[in-house]
Amino acid sequence: MRILVLTNMYPPHHYGGYELSCYDTVERLRAHGHRVTVLTTTLRLPGVADRRDERTGGVRRDLAFYWDDHRLLSPSLPERLKIERANQLALENAISAERPEVVSVWNMGAMSFGLLTTIIEKQIPLVYMVCDDWLLYGPKLDAWSRLFTGRGTIARAVRRLTGVPTSVPELGRSGAFLFVSDVVRQAAAKTTPEAARNGSVVYSGIDRRFFPPLAGGRPRRAWRWRLLYAGRLDQRKGIHVALDALSFLPDEAILEIRGRGDSDYLSTLREQAARLGVEGRVRFSDHSARTDLHKAYMEADVVVFPVLWSEPFGLVPLEAMACGIPVVATGTGGSGEYLRDGANCLLSPPGDATALAKAVRRLASDVELRNRVVEGGLMTAEELDIDALAGTLEAWHRAAAERFQHGRPEERRSPTDRLDDLDRHQQR
Incomplete structure (x- = not known):
């Protein structure tokens, strides 16, 4: 498969665990023979160097970010438009070069949600790996699209004038949603009930x-x-x-x-x-x-x-x-x-x-x-090993790329099933 990964941070420039899970999963998908390209932001941590030959190795750090050094950014209106146009161009270049069969979305916090609008309009299948509550807070951190919240007429007019998406898409029906835990799935139900209802809990994992x-x-x-x-x-x-x-x-x-x-x-x-x-x-x-x-x-x-x-x-x-x-x-x-x-x-x-x-x-x-x-x-x-997570995600991305012609992959079993089985055995 040709997979495009869209996420806001990617190692070695990262802060938390979901970025490592993303990196580990990407490496395993590549090892399985898939062509995986990562499109992420220009965020770079002080004193941390990019990995050698990263660009030729399938990592594009081309997207502007509405966040810097633990601060949310609120640029001027002309600057926001400039950012959105640059991000749309970066996405178009990645899609043109890689021709992805499926897009894997990991975290959109403080990113341009118009990127998702473009992917949806191009009818490229989407798989969301939701590792935190960005479905709740993400749209509020998009300094461009939030300008047009509740202003449909203005949003449509600005899009006609600029050619840049101006609204957050209807996410719940836009793709397959996978959640790192049931806690995250339940939280998502507050803003995207359809995604939570039809999504699957796949659990995270470590290397x-x-x-x-x-x-x-x-x-x-x-x-x-x-x-x-x-x-x-x-x-x-x-x-x-x-x-x-x-x-x-x-x-x-x-x-x-x-x-x-x-x-x-x-x-x-x-x-x-x-x-x-x-x-x-x-x-x-x-x-x-x-x-x-x-x-x-x-x-x-x-x-x-x-x-x-x-x-x-x-x-x-x-x-x-x-x-x-x-x-x-x-x-x-x-x-x-x-x-x-x-x-x-x-x-x-x-x-x-x-x-x-x-x-x-x-x-x-x-x-x-x-x-x-x-x-x-x-x-x-x-x-809860990363190999199990990567295998599950591989199955979901393949199913999405095939438009789920053969149905949905099997649900992952609870990570405590073995402990429960052992406990029942010991009580006999």
């Missing part, structure tokens, strides 16, 4: 090649009270709760906070650590490559995932599980669809530092419990 356990599984070393948080620095992630929990743990307990993001929140965390008197037990480090992250996981006794909000999915617990490291998490949002208390992790209520510390103490004192959640975690990580 376990980057996160192998030691031979024989989790090393049976003595507990050393090494806690790890890995991920974006964002108040919604609840890192401050983990800091509070650290103050309830023995003096030898150390928390490593590994990530980048909100600099103001980082300053707040440092101040909090000093106020709690645990600054000597907290280590901050920048988020690093997956190979380095694997080393950090393997040096931890437990990975904490104290998120407070309904996060779309959450890859960090899976990465830790794949490494054979026990996890303490809140189970909010999409991660709650694969986390099972006592089976592959320990759960604690969001925002409850005392409960988080208690869960860590339980793992420290109960070797049998640790072994059980590690084994369950390894099983879960096997289920």
